[in-house]
Amino acid sequence: MRNLNRKRLVTAGTFVSIGLLSATxxxxxxxxxxxxxxxxxxxxxxxxxRGAFEGVPDLTRSDGRLLKSDDELFTNVREGFQSPGSMMGMPANGGNPSLSEQDVRDVIMFLREDFGDE
Ligand code: HEC
Known part of the structure; x- marks a missing residue:
């Protein structure tokens, strides 16, 4: 019985540490x-x-572009994107060839955190 309790405590401690690590x-x-x-x-x-000039979509709109999935946004930022009939397209990687895949994933997370609904 005593052994069992000890094991539970260790397990709980492990979960707390994993939580802290992922928060970091x-x-x-x-x-x-x-x-x-x-x-x-x-x-x-x-x-x-919200877009610095005309032709750039407002990313903060709750019915806007951030409704798309992470994968779709990732592909569109990575490869460049122009929607049908749009007056202006976005260059691949926002025009910065030195961005890594991780940079693009991180910036999409940032868009959701800062401009998204949640
Ligand atoms: C040269 C101007 C320009 C730069 C730099 C730029 N964008 Fe864009 N972005 C646009 C325009 C214009 C659109 C809309 C294109 C369309 O729908 O035709 C757009 C669309 C988007 C969308 C919506 C895509 C979709 O699938 O609807 C996201 C997300 C986005 N940009 C993120 C980024 C991120 C992240 C960066 C920096 C890495 C970036 N943009 C840099 C001009 C730019």
Whole structure:
């Protein structure tokens, strides 16, 4: 009986540590996402995500582009994107060839955190 309780305590401790570790990883990712946004995306999308000039979609709209899945947004940012009839397209990687796949994933997480509904 005593042994059993001890085992439970150890298990609970392990879960707490895993929780702390993933909280740290999340913070690092969205910090990188913000840095990517501020260097590569802000010129067109603006500080507040509403678009710096005409032709750039408002990313903060609750019925807007962020309704698309992470995978779809990832592909569109990575490869460039122009919707049918749109007056202006977005260049691949927002025009910054040095962005890694991880940078693009991080910046999408940042968009959702900062401009999304949640
Ligand atoms: C040169 C201007 C420009 C830059 C730089 C730029 N974008 Fe865009 N972005 C656009 C335009 C214009 C659209 C809308 C294209 C369309 O729908 O035809 C767009 C669309 C988007 C969309 C919606 C895509 C979809 O599937 O509807 C996302 C998400 C996005 N941009 C994120 C980013 C991120 C992240 C960066 C930085 C890595 C970035 N953009 C850099 C101009 C830009």
């Amino acid at each position: 990883a999340w913070a690092q990712d969205s910090t990188n996402g913000r840095a990517v946004y501020d260097t590569t995306c802000v010129a067109c999308h603006g500080d507040d995500g």
